[in-house]
Amino acid sequence: MFEKTGIATREMVMSKFPPVERINKGPVAVVECYQKIPCNPCQTACPVGAICIGDDINNIPRRDEEKCGGCGVCVAKCPGLAIMIVDGSKSADTVQFRIPYEFLPLPEAGETVVGLDRAGQPVCKARVLKVMNPPSFDRTPVVTLEVDRKYLYEFRNFRREAE
Amino acid sequence: MREVELLIIGSGPAGLCAAISAASSGAKVLILERSFRPGGQLVKQTHMFFGSESQYASHRGVDIAGILLKKLEEYGDRIELMLNCTAVGFYEDNVVTVLKDETKYFKIKAKSIICATGAYEKSLAFPNNDLPGIYGAGAVQTLMNVYGVRPGDRVLMVGAGNIGVIVSYQLLQAGIEVVAVLDAAPRIGAYLVHASKLARMGVPILSSHSVKEAIGTDCLEAAVVCEVDEKFRPIPGTETRYDVDVMCISVGLSPLNELLAMRGVEMKYVGQLSGQVPLRTENCETSIPGIFVAGDASGIEEASSAMAEGYLAGLCAAAKLGYVPADFEERRQEYRKQLEGLRSGPVGDRIRAGMKLSQL
Structure with a gap:
């Protein structure tokens, strides 16, 4: 299925998430890289050595959930935009996501947007908390959003409401 | 000399x-x-x-x-x-x-x-493939990214290799609608992270599909696509029409x-x-x-x-x-x-x- 549509199955997605207990402790990277391709900037970017690819540049990255502090440097560095940060430590009802978003106009903090799943279908409302776009992100802005915990494994993208 | x-x-x-x-x-x-x-x-x-x-x-x-x-x-x-x-x-x-x-x-x-x-770039043979509005993916990329020119409003991308999928994403970034990406192969040829970027923008990627014909008098008005079998033969009765003003050919x-x-x-x-x-x-x-x-x-x-x-x-x-x-x-x-x-x-x-x- 994935190889025909580009849409990962729920099992595939869940295999990349750390346990909920870890997510509830604080921010952590989810690296949705499922295919062996020659690429390793995530490993190079990580300041604490939490992402390992190893000697063969084709290996699938492994993220050490204990070492990873969810700093998010890898998010804007991944050429496949396959990394996001999840953080369940802020509230019992919601999760915060930090996702790469390369479209203009950028949303604004406080805005409510439509949360989309991995097939681009609307699944929930999401609230924009922060938009980061410093020069070091090299034109891959990273948006922090607050989403109902129910959509932890569904939410992956958003679109702005029509003006 | x-x-x-x-x-x-x-x-x-x-x-x-x-x-x-x-x-x-x-x-x-x-x-x-x-x-x-x-x-x-x-x-x-x-x-x-x-x-x-x-x-x-x-x-x-x-x-x-x-x-x-x-x-x-x-x-x-x-x-x-x-x-x-x-x-x-x-x-x-x-x-x-x-x-x-x-x-x-x-x-x-x-x-x-x-x-x-x-x-x-390779080309693809189908009826009316010379209508204005049918481009190679490279030409669309040049228009958009080098000259800042919109190639059109609604695009059908033919080819789900890295170039087809990347150009589709860049079309979306330019504010242009991509109705679908199709490929005759049964699997996406592009790196799947690129394909997933498109999928979560709501663009369907249709494997085992090909172009049957282009429709239009002075320029492209629509494209008819159909499913193909494992030998790339069109399957009758599977035709779908997309009203598009751009078809982008990215077949290698x-x-x-x-x-x-x-x-x-x-x-x-x-x-x-x-x-x-x-x-x-x-x-x-x-x-x-x-x-x-x-x-x-x-x-x-x-x-x-x-x-x-x-x-x-x-x-x-x-x-x-x-x-x-x-x-x-x-x-x-x-x-x-x-x-x-x-x-x-x-x-x-x-x-x-x-x-x-x-x-x-």
Whole structure:
């Protein structure tokens, strides 16, 4: 299925998430890289050595959930935009996501947007908390959003409401 | 007639890296570029590249062109770049004929030559495929990313390889609707992370689909697509019509290397490398000593491999001219190791098979 549509199955997605207990402790990277391709900037970017690819540049990255502090440097560095940060430590009802978003106009903090799943279908409302776009992100802005915990494994993208 | 030491034809990723590598060894280099600006296809690549740090991974292609041109400047006294110059002939005495500004012909005789001429886009046969509004993916990318021109409002992308999927994403970034991406193959050819980027924007990717016909009188108005079976035969009754004003054809590239064939280099059809390719040594040297090849002209791969191959070809071509740096063997092994790494995974299976078939 994935190889025909580009849409990962729920099992595939869940295999990349750390346990909920870890997510509830604080921010952590989810690296949705499922295919062996020659690429390793995530490993190079990580300041604490939490992402390992190893000697063969084709290996699938492994993220050490204990070492990873969810700093998010890898998010804007991944050429496949396959990394996001999840953080369940802020509230019992919601999760915060930090996702790469390369479209203009950028949303604004406080805005409510439509949360989309991995097939681009609307699944929930999401609230924009922060938009980061410093020069070091090299034109891959990273948006922090607050989403109902129910959509932890569904939410992956958003679109702005029509003006 | 002008005489030069090393002539490099093409200033894309392979040609630029070859020039930097050869000049750093001490060779004097002349680069011919047919466009009005150097960089080849890099200048329209607004996405981040894959690979490792050595191939500038995570930088955008257009910025990599800038990085390489800056490196080129370090060897300014040894590298000359001639723009608007198309190599149109390559003769047995190593004379290359050049068309400059589309008006003047002149000749260059070179001691050594690196052919880094890249690739051309394949086309697809279907009724009305010559209607205005039907473009190659490269043309759409040039319009959008080089000239800032919208190619249209609603696009059907034909081909789910890396180029088709990346150009679709760039169309969305430009605010243009992409109705679907289709591919006759049963599986997506692109890196799946690229495909997922499109999928989560709501663009359907239709595997095992092809174009049946284009509809329109003066320009494209609609496209009819259908499912195909495992032998790529249309399945009757599966037709769907998409009202679009742009169809973008991205069904692969073929190596552009007729100059080498003209010179008499030993060529071979290698399907895994997407066409006729020159046989060559592990140092990128063809069957005629002193004539090298690098990048897509030697077989279709990613830009990351083109750069590593360019560095290797430049190093070895300079060495052949007598410029052998102290760390020659170390550098040669390093570039070969990079290439081996880039080609070692499952997506490199075809390339590795193709390399075996094209070794001298």
